[in-house]
Amino acid sequence: MEAFVQYLFSGLTNGAIYAVIAIGFSMLYSATELINFAHGEFVMLGALGLVTLWGGLHLPLPAAFALTVAGAALVGFLFERTAIRTVKKPHPIVLVIITVGASIFLRGGAMMIWGKDAHSVPPFSGHPPIDVAGAKLLPQSIWILVIAVVLAVGLFYFYRRTLTGKAMQATAINKWGAWLSGIPSERMVLLAFVMSTGLGATAGVIIAPITMCSYDMGTMLGLKGFCAAMLGGIGSLWGALAGGFTLGIVEALAVGYVSSAAKDAVAFILLLLILYIKPSGLFGTADASRF
Amino acid sequence: MTPSLKKGVAYALACSAIAGIGLAATNPYHLQVMTFIGINSLLALGLNLLMGYAGQISLGHAAFYGIGAYTTAILTATYGLSPWLSLPMAVAAAALVAFLVGMPTLKLSGYYLGMGTLGFGMIAFIVFREWDGVTGGASGFVGIPPLAVGPLNLSSGRNYFYLVWGVLLVAILVCRRIIDSRTGRALRAIHDSENAARAVGVGTMHLKLQVFVFSAAVAALAGFLYAHYVSFISPGTFDFLMSVRMVTMVVIGGMASIWGAILGASLLTLLPEWLHAFSDLEMVVYGLIMMGVMIVMPQGLTRGILDLYERARERHER
Numbered sequence: 037m038e039a040f041v042q043y044l045f046s047g048l049t050n051g052a053i054y055a056v057i058a059i060g061f062s063m064l065y066s067a068t069e070l071i072n073f074a075h076g077e078f079v080m081l082g083a084l085g086l087v088t089l090w091g092g093l094h095l096p097l098p099a100a101f102a103l104t105v106a107g108a109a110l111v112g113f114l115f116e117r118t119a120i121r122t123v124k125k126p127h128p129i130v131l132v133i134i135t136v137g138a139s140i141f142l143r144g145g146a147m148m149i150w151g152k153d154a155h156s157v158p159p160f161s162g163h164p165p166i167d168v169a170g171a172k173l174l175p176q177s178i179w180i181l182v183i184a185v186v187l188a189v190g191l192f193y194f195y196r197r198t199l200t201g202k203a204m205q206a207t208a209i210n211k212w213g214a215w216l217s218g219i220p221s222e223r224m225v226l227l228a229f230v231m232s233t234g235l236g237a238t239a240g241v242i243i244a245p246i247t248m249c250s251y252d253m254g255t256m257l258g259l260k261g262f263c264a265a266m267l268g269g270i271g272s273l274w275g276a277l278a279g280g281f282t283l284g285i286v287e288a289l290a291v292g293y294v295s296s297a298a299k300d301a302v303a304f305i306l307l308l309l310i311l312y313i314k315p316s317g318l319f320g321t322a323d324a325s326r327f
Numbered sequence: 328m329t330p331s332l333k334k335g336v337a338y339a340l341a342c343s344a345i346a347g348i349g350l351a352a353t354n355p356y357h358l359q360v361m362t363f364i365g366i367n368s369l370l371a372l373g374l375n376l377l378m379g380y381a382g383q384i385s386l387g388h389a390a391f392y393g394i395g396a397y398t399t400a401i402l403t404a405t406y407g408l409s410p411w412l413s414l415p416m417a418v419a420a421a422a423l424v425a426f427l428v429g430m431p432t433l434k435l436s437g438y439y440l441g442m443g444t445l446g447f448g449m450i451a452f453i454v455f456r457e458w459d460g461v462t463g464g465a466s467g468f469v470g471i472p473p474l475a476v477g478p479l480n481l482s483s484g485r486n487y488f489y490l491v492w493g494v495l496l497v498a499i500l501v502c503r504r505i506i507d508s509r510t511g512r513a514l515r516a517i518h519d520s521e522n523a524a525r526a527v528g529v530g531t532m533h534l535k536l537q538v539f540v541f542s543a544a545v546a547a548l549a550g551f552l553y554a555h556y557v558s559f560i561s562p563g564t565f566d567f568l569m570s571v572r573m574v575t576m577v578v579i580g581g582m583a584s585i586w587g588a589i590l591g592a593s594l595l596t597l598l599p600e601w602l603h604a605f606s607d608l609e610m611v612v613y614g615l616i617m618m619g620v621m622i623v624m625p626q627g628l629t630r631g632i633l634d635l636y637e638r639a640r641e642r643h644e645r
């Protein structure tokens with residue numbers, strides 16, 4: 037029982053990270069029909085940004101957090117402007133290669149700035165682990181869970197209540213139709229890019245204290261976030277959240293009860309299963325549930 | 328000259344060019360790079376048939392490359408089988424896996440197909456890495472025997488270069504025959520519109536599966552050649568990035584063009600060699616080149632350079 041609760045905690049923590057990454061993927065996909073293979077690299081930028089600003093320069097945590105996310109979003113902005121907007125024939129395969137090229141570029145850049153060694157930062161708050169039913173819950177896990185849920189709820193209200201959110205939703209449903217009714221759809225796509233990369237960086241910032249941060253940490257996280265997005269149904273906010281938690285918990289249980297070798301395989305086995313059985317995802321109902 | 332004679336001359340020229348390069352190259356490093364170009368061209372050729380002609384993306388093709396390499400490594404080094412017996416088994420293993428994976432996966436299309444193949448490629452990579460007892464795990468597999476035909480040892484640089492390029496030439500011939508056949512035309516029909524192809528009586532599912540299995544078999548053949556050349560393989564060679572590199576070779580060279588695939592494979596093999604000079608900048612420059620080529624020439628280099636040439640000629644004539 038204790039072991040089960042412990043696995044559950046670790047699953048929920050990782051699941052929250054996957055969920056935040058998946059939401060970023062999903063948001064960009066619904067606005068642009070683009071799978072950003074460089075998304076994981078923004079997670080890495082978030083983690084390493086925090087290493088420098090908070091761990092190195094000792095800025096106050098909220099300031100370091102905000103600056104890191106803003107910095108990564110700026111990189112996302114430049115990426116959209118220079119490499120995505122300039123493509124003459126945006127065929128999916130061409131865009132896949134461009135985003136993969138960007139991911140190699142970002143990884144190489146990070147290697148030059150932060151070196152090949154792994155870095156680490158202390159947890160956000162120095163409380164001791166909390167004892168729940170014999171299992172230990174790290175304070176950082178609570179931070180991660182709370183931030184993930186706050187982000188999801190905030191986004192939900194952004195899409196439902198604000199004019200910008202509704203305009204973005206309209207652009208996602210039909211770019212031309214939105215443009216005809218006076219929505220600057222190009223700017224909405226740009227905004228989706230900035231928000232998506234910012235979300236990726238946020239995932240990186242909150243995961244930084246519980247992992248080793250290095251220039252090559254992003255690829256696997258990005259791919260798993262992408263599995264989570266597919267699992268929940270790409271393009272759906274709640275789907276991405278549910279997909280992230282499902283993946284995190286199944287992964288943790290597989291590591292606990294099967295073997296630690298299975299850890300990375302779980303995400304991809306789930307991805308194949310969902311693609312074969314229900315490609316629209318667990319919670320996606322085709323186009324109806326897009327942002 | 329009749330077209331068939333023209334083709335014959337082209338192949339004769341290609342053969343003599345390969346023979347000439349083989350004789351002229353004295354630097355073992357050059358021969359090694361040329362051999363890798365041959366192996367990568369083989370990979371690009373097989374994937375090009377699937378992507379360029381049939382229009383089906385695969386982001387997990389490194390898995391078949393790996394299955395070819397690991398099957399022959401295990402059979403020859405662990406069980407002491409002759410490499411020439413393990414070759415058909417390596418190819419058959421990849422073809423069988425491709426058949427089993429292709430059946431459900433090829434029902435998907437577009438991005439979903441890309442994701443399905445990506446998931447499969449990752450699972451294969453994890454199996455290579457985690458199945459310690461059989462594949463040697465993350466530290467790799469050592470001691471794969473070299474190839475030999477009777478008294479002729481193929482392990483020397485020049486002989487292996489001839490072997491790889493000979494195989495490549497045969498593969499090019501086979502691909503040409505497929506492309507110019509009824510099957511090839513049906514594949515291009517699938518590329519343009521799957522529904523239209525089905526409407527005129529093309530068995531699309533069957534054909535997609537066939538071309539998927541064929542390209543997997545070609546990748547396994549390349550894996551076989553790679554394993555016996557370097558004699559040491561590790562899972563890192565067959566990871567997601569390798570799958571992407573294979574796709575990039577096809578797209579950067581120019582899809583649906585055999586020479587494009589070979590051009591792309593050559594560039595992507597040579598590029599890291601040239602970029603070694605940049606040391607730390609290597610990855611940054613590599614990424615920039617990948618993005619730059621796709622932004623400027625989304626149709627690939629062969630088409631892009633032809634376009635530039637035609638535009639220059641028009642300007643000249645005016």
